[in-house]
Amino acid sequence: MQNKITELFKIKYPIIQAGMIWNSGWKLASAVSNSGGLGLLGAGSMYPDVLRQHIQKCKKATSHPFGVNVPMLYPNIEEIIQIIIEQGVKIVFTSAGNPKIHTERLKKNGIKVAHVISSVKFAAKAQEAGVDAVVAEGFEAGGHNGREETTTFTLIPMVKEKIQIPLIAAGGIATGKGMLAAMVLGADGVQIGSRFVASEESSAHINFKNKVIEAKDGDTLLTLKELAPVRLLKNKFSNDVLELYKRNPSKQDLIDLLGRARAKRGMFEGDLEDGELEIGQITGLINKIQPASKIVKEIISEFDFEKNNLKGTMF
C-alpha cells in the first residue's frame, strides 16, 4: 500500500522515527529504516564529525532511505548541512528555525525536506518556503515544543485545513491506534519519538529507558518556556526549576540553573536526579523495551487490525 508519505520518502510504512538528541544514532535509525519506517539521525546532539560517522555507519547498516533531523539553531549549522550534502543524505527534517534559509539549497541538492511546526501559521510558512512535508507536533510531545501549547488532537485538523503538502503528525503517538487516530484527523503519516527511546537500539542510557517504561500519566511537565519550552520527566532537576520559578527568576537565572549538557547528563549518562529527561506524555502507555523492528511491526499490525475492524466493532 502506498500513500503520500511512503511515496515521498520511498518507504514501506508512513512511520518516521523522530531524530531525538542523545537517542537517535545510526543503530536506531538503521534499525527503523530496515523495518520499513524512516529512521532519522538526531544531529542536535552531534558534533559535525560525529554526525559524519553516524551517517557513514547508517549507510553501511541499511540500504533503505534514512534522514537527519537538524535543529536550525545549531551553532555549526553550515558545517552540518555541508556534511549532509557531501554524504549524499536524501532526507532532512528541519526544526527550531526559519525553513526559508536552507530549504532551497537542500532541495537543489536532491534532498527531500520536512519541517517541524507547532502552529497553523508556521505550517503555511513552511509550505510557502517549499518544503516537501510538514511535521505538526502537539503539546504532548517530548523535548522542545511550541509556545502555543496546541495539542495533537486539535493541531492536526487545523493544519490540514490550511496546507496541501503531506502532513506528518507528532506528539502522543506510540501505537497503531494512535497512528490510525492521527490519520483519521488528517495526517498522512506519523512521527514517533518516546516509544523509540524505549527501543534496544536507542542510544539512551538504560537508566533513562527504564524510567520511560515506568512513568505514568502526569509524570511529565512542560517548562522553561522563557528559554524554549521543553517537556521533561519530573525529577529533582525539574523540581529545582519549579523552586526557582517561585522566586521570580530572570531569564539569566534560568539559563544558569540549566547550565550545560543537562540533556546529555540525563538521557545519555543516566543521571536521573540532575539530568534533563526529555519525553512525551505518551510515556505512560509505554511499558517495555523492545527491538525497533518489533515496535514497527506491532504498530503496523495494530493499525491494520483496527482499520479493518472499525466498521464492525464500533458504533
Place this chain on the structure above:
Amino acid sequence: MQNKITELFKIKYPIIQAGMIWNSGWKLASAVSNSGGLGLLGAGSMYPDVLRQHIQKCKKATSHPFGVNVPMLYPNIEEIIQIIIEQGVKIVFTSAGNPKIHTERLKKNGIKVAHVISSVKFAAKAQEAGVDAVVAEGFEAGGHNGREETTTFTLIPMVKEKIQIPLIAAGGIATGKGMLAAMVLGADGVQIGSRFVASEESSAHINFKNKVIEAKDGDTLLTLKELAPVRLLKNKFSNDVLELYKRNPSKQDLIDLLGRARAKRGMFEGDLEDGELEIGQITGLINKIQPASKIVKEIISEFDFEKNNLKGTMF
C-alpha cells in the same frame, strides 16, 4: 446501531453536549436530545430555582433523555441534588470534586452518573466510587481543566487501559473525524462543548459566539492554575492576568483580579474585553453558528463517512 454509551443513556448517538456554564440551558439541551444526542443542563451557572425552571422547561421541550452537569464544589450542592432527584432527572454528570460523596445517593434514586476526570488515577477512583461512566477530559478542553495537563490524545488510551466502565472522551472534539479518532483511541462516546457554544440554541451572548467562530489556533490559553486551571480565549482580561503574573502575585492577588461574575460578564453578557471567555483549542476549527440539530447531523454524517471509507482511502 448501539454501543455502551447509547445503551447506558438510551440515546441514538454517543454524543454528549457538555453542560457548560452560561451556555447550556434548556434550549440547547433539549435541542441536542431531540437530535439523538444527550443534552446536559449546566447547573454551574444556575441558582437552584433557576435550575428547577430549566429542568421543567427541558422536560416539556423533549421526550428524550437529558441530564444535568453538576460541579460538586458548587455552594448549594445539597439543594441542587435535591432538585435533581425531586424533578426526576435520570442522568447526572459530576465534576470538580470527589465522586464518592454523592454517587451512591444519586444511583439509589435511579440516576445514571458519569464523572469527569483528567487523570488515570481519578478515573480509577471514579470507577471505584460506582459511577456508570467516566468522562476523560484533555488539556485542550475549554473551561476548567486538570492540573496534569494530559492531552486527549494521550489521556484516552491511558484511561482505557485502567477502567472497564464506559469511557467518554472530551477536549478537542468538534467533528465526525474527531469523534472517530477519539473512539479509535478507546472512547465509547464523546462530549462536545465548544462547537455547541456556537449553536443557535446556546445561551451564550452573540458577541461570544462570533468570537468563537473567528478564533484561530493559538488564541486560547490555560491560566490561573493556582486557583483552578481554566482555558480561555485571549483578551484584555487574560492579558491582565499575564501582567499580574509578572509581579509574582499571591493567590489572593489572583482571586482579587478575577473578582466575581467574570464568566457571566464574558460569555453571557458579551463583554469581550473584561469578561472570561471559556472555550477549547478546537475553536480554531469552528467557523459557523448552526442549529444544534445540524451540528449533530453533520458530526454523525462525517463520522459514518470516514468510518466506512477508512479501509479504502488510507494507507
